Amino acid sequence: MKVAILSREPKLYSTRRLVEAAEQRGHEPVVIDHLHCNLVLEKGQPGIIYQGKRLEGIDAIIPRIGASVTFYGCAVVRQFEMMKVRTAIDSQSIVRSRDKLRSMQILSRAGVGMPKTAFTNYSDDVPAMIELVGGAPVIIKLLEGTQGLGVVLAESAKAAQSVIEAFHNLKARIIVQEFIAESKGADLRAFIVNGEVVGAMKRQGKEGEFRSNLHRGGSGKLVKLSRAEKAAALLAAKSLGLGIAGVDMLQSTRGPLVLEVNSSPGLEGIERATGLDIAGKVIEYTEQLTQKKKSTDAKKA
Numbered sequence: 001m002k003v004a005i006l007s008r009e010p011k012l013y014s015t016r017r018l019v020e021a022a023e024q025r026g027h028e029p030v031v032i033d034h035l036h037c038n039l040v041l042e043k044g045q046p047g048i049i050y051q052g053k054r055l056e057g058i059d060a061i062i063p064r065i066g067a068s069v070t071f072y073g074c075a076v077v078r079q080f081e082m083m084k085v086r087t088a089i090d091s092q093s094i095v096r097s098r099d100k101l102r103s104m105q106i107l108s109r110a111g112v113g114m115p116k117t118a119f120t121n122y123s124d125d126v127p128a129m130i131e132l133v134g135g136a137p138v139i140i141k142l143l144e145g146t147q148g149l150g151v152v153l154a155e156s157a158k159a160a161q162s163v164i165e166a167f168h169n170l171k172a173r174i175i176v177q178e179f180i181a182e183s184k185g186a187d188l189r190a191f192i193v194n195g196e197v198v199g200a201m202k203r204q205g206k207e208g209e210f211r212s213n214l215h216r217g218g219s220g221k222l223v224k225l226s227r228a229e230k231a232a233a234l235l236a237a238k239s240l241g242l243g244i245a246g247v248d249m250l251q252s253t254r255g256p257l258v259l260e261v262n263s264s265p266g267l268e269g270i271e272r273a274t275g276l277d278i279a280g281k282v283i284e285y286t287e288q289l290t291q292k293k294k295s296t297d298a299k300k301a
């Protein structure tokens, strides 16, 4: 198959690994910078112009859309969908997963375990917000933060009050969340491909840091997930409609609590921690999608 990896950076570990894994399996990979795709819309013929030419003959795409370009990136993915190109990750699911509030709403309905979370439009009654999630300490999060930036631990109700007021004053949307102390600065990342956990790691924040993000100095180690952890991760990815996902969970006394579901999960941390060929799994899944398409097209014909 001719598979396009939508990525801004051919040199990035994840991009390189996907190219390599596709080549190893006899496919023809190309890296396309989604921000340099121009979309053309006309009757019956949605198209994409890239480097001056109309894109033709692509069987499937693997989107790697950064959080800062969700809008444009998803428009490009949607255009491929309109052109009947198979995508390893749907545009809809990327949009859903990018908004922490929207995804928590979906996960809550689906019965996925999560830290108790509150959201409000008013800053008038901050103490009530804090009480809603069980009182201080609480976590305060920007709705569209990533890499652990925009996640604050407020140890006291007073600190929480001033942080929430400051964010509201900046017109930044936030959620307030119960702080799960027993996870001790660690979290679990489950990498899911096609309804299966293909690799998992435990990330531990550096000394004195409650955030376990690798970008904040945390380190990842191979871990074997419990049955409940696997089930929670799979249900979370499925509820958001993601065939490929990185599900972040905290270990708590009441079982796994899902924090978020990433739709462009990085490969470097998970492949280094587990020693597994996760890129290969992603390519094999994408291959299956194109085969499914071929057989439905054949049936229609």
Ligand SMILES: Nc1ncnc2c1ncn2[C@@H]1O[C@H](COP(=O)(O)OP(=O)(O)OP(=O)(O)O)[C@@H](O)[C@H]1O
Pocket (backbone or CB within 6 Å): 115, 139, 141, 145, 146, 147, 148, 149, 150, 151, 177, 178, 179, 180, 181, 183, 185, 186, 187, 205, 210, 211, 212, 213, 248, 250, 259, 260, 262
């Ligand atoms: N409610 C909580 N209780 C305890 N620790 C938490 C809580 N929420 C977040 N953390 C810690 O902070 C880290 C960052 O939080 P979260 O994953 O929600 O933010 P992020 O900025 O979107 O990160 P990512 O780069 O993974 O997208 C988590 O990995 C976890 O270690």
Ligand SMILES: [Mg+2]
Pocket (backbone or CB within 6 Å): 145, 146, 147, 260, 262
């Ligand atoms: Mg995130």
Ligand SMILES: [Mg+2]
Pocket (backbone or CB within 6 Å): 148, 248, 259, 260
């Ligand atoms: Mg996270």
